Amino acid sequence: MNSSGIGLLVSAYTTLKNAGSEMKLARTTDKIQSLLVITKLNSVFDSHDSVENAIKSFV
Numbered sequence: 001m002n003s004s005g006i007g008l009l010v011s012a013y014t015t016l017k018n019a020g021s022e023m024k025l026a027r028t029t030d031k032i033q034s035l036l037v038i039t040k041l042n043s044v045f046d047s048h049d050s051v052e053n054a055i056k057s058f059v
Contacts, residue, residue: 001032006039013044026054
């Protein structure tokens with residue numbers, strides 16, 4: 001992932017948040033998780049180890 005990918009994630013997050021919805025990340029790779037930590041976006045995005053856990057977190 002590069003800065004364009006991060007920009008798309010932030011844009012999608014903002015759009016969903018403004019619409020009263022939520023965005024969850026699931027099964028992020030170590031590289032993506034590292035980028036989220038470096039950019040401090042790990043405090044913004046709710047990341048889960050599986051799709052099932054991400055879905056469960058909506059309830």
